[in-house]
Amino acid sequence: MNRLHPQIMYASVREYLQELEESGVDGLPFEVALQQSELSRGREAEQQQPAQFSTARPQTLDELFKRIGDCQRCDLSHGRTNLVFGAGYEKARLVFVGEAPGADEDRQGQPFVGEAGLVLTRLIEAMGLKRAQVYICNVIKCRPSANRNPHKDEINTCAPFLTQQLQIIKPEVIVALGTFAAQTLLENKEPISRMRGQFHSWHGIPVMPTFHPSFLLHNKENKQHYWDVWSDMEQVLRKLKLPVPEKKKRA
Ligand code: SF4
Numbered sequence: 178m179n180r181l182h183p184q185i186m187y188a189s190v191r192e193y194l195q196e197l198e199e200s201g202v203d204g205l206p207f208e209v210a211l212q213q214s215e216l217s218r219g220r221e222a223e224q225q226q227p228a229q230f231s232t233a234r235p236q237t238l239d240e241l242f243k244r245i246g247d248c249q250r251c252d253l254s255h256g257r258t259n260l261v262f263g264a265g266y267e268k269a270r271l272v273f274v275g276e277a278p279g280a281d282e283d284r285q286g287q288p289f290v291g292e293a294g295l296v297l298t299r300l301i302e303a304m305g306l307k308r309a310q311v312y313i314c315n316v317i318k319c320r321p322s323a324n325r326n327p328h329k330d331e332i333n334t335c336a337p338f339l340t341q342q343l344q345i346i347k348p349e350v351i352v353a354l355g356t357f358a359a360q361t362l363l364e365n366k367e368p369i370s371r372m373r374g375q376f377h378s379w380h381g382i383p384v385m386p387t388f389h390p391s392f393l394l395h396n397k398e399n400k401q402h403y404w405d406v407w408s409d410m411e412q413v414l415r416k417l418k419l420p421v422p423e424k425k426k427r428a
Contacts, residue, residue, distance in 0.1 A: 350384075
């Protein structure tokens with residue numbers, strides 16, 4: 178029987194483990210772990226070198242950011258100026274998840290810094306919070322050119338980074354901003370108008386879908402959308418057991 182050279186076998190296993198890790202898998206069945214350790218032992222015997230990789234999931238956002246590095250895993254890498262990882266408090270109780278960076282975000286490397294970002298900042302402050310107290314990121318980390326919708330393979334490639342961010346932060350509540358973020362997190366095809374207004378669940382963490390700040394900007398004349406979003410945020414604040422500032426509707 179042909180036997181693989183230990184180094185070739187080791188490289189294959191390493192690639193497989195990295196793929197698993199990027200998909201959010203945090204453990205291996207005993208048999209696989211055993212095979213890995215046996216391979217490692219074989220390799221050590223051959224090379225007398227310490228292991229060159231870690232199968233451990235990143236424990237901090239900084240570690241994850243370094244792991245993503247100059248990511249070229251999908252075609253969106255070609256058109257970006259900056260990869261937009263996310264910003265805010267690593268131990269935030271509340272995380273806002275949007276769709277993908279826009280032109281301003283791509284230029285600055287920061288999420289929600291354009292006009293829509295201003296709307297989000299105002300909303301956060303109206304909740305009695307500061308941006309630095311929450312965490313803000315997107316499902317997709319690189320800007321799709323001409324603001325096209327990300328392709329399915331791009332979403333599948335990038336979404337595990339969001340999963341790992343959320344696993345590190347462990348927020349008490351997630352706000353999904355807009356259809357794309359809500360559908361990706363909740364793995365459904367429901368319109369945002371049907372999802373918003375009630376909590377859903379992402380791995381046991383309550384998720385409140387609400388309208389995207391860009392949608393509010395593009396529909397300024399319809400004040401009801403603002404009140405719908407505010408009503409969603411009132412529920413979020415209650416879930417977090419935080420005071421709910423009183424807002425009065427102007428006639
Ligand atoms: S969109 Fe995500 S997967 Fe694609 S290149 Fe950017 S960081 Fe990598």
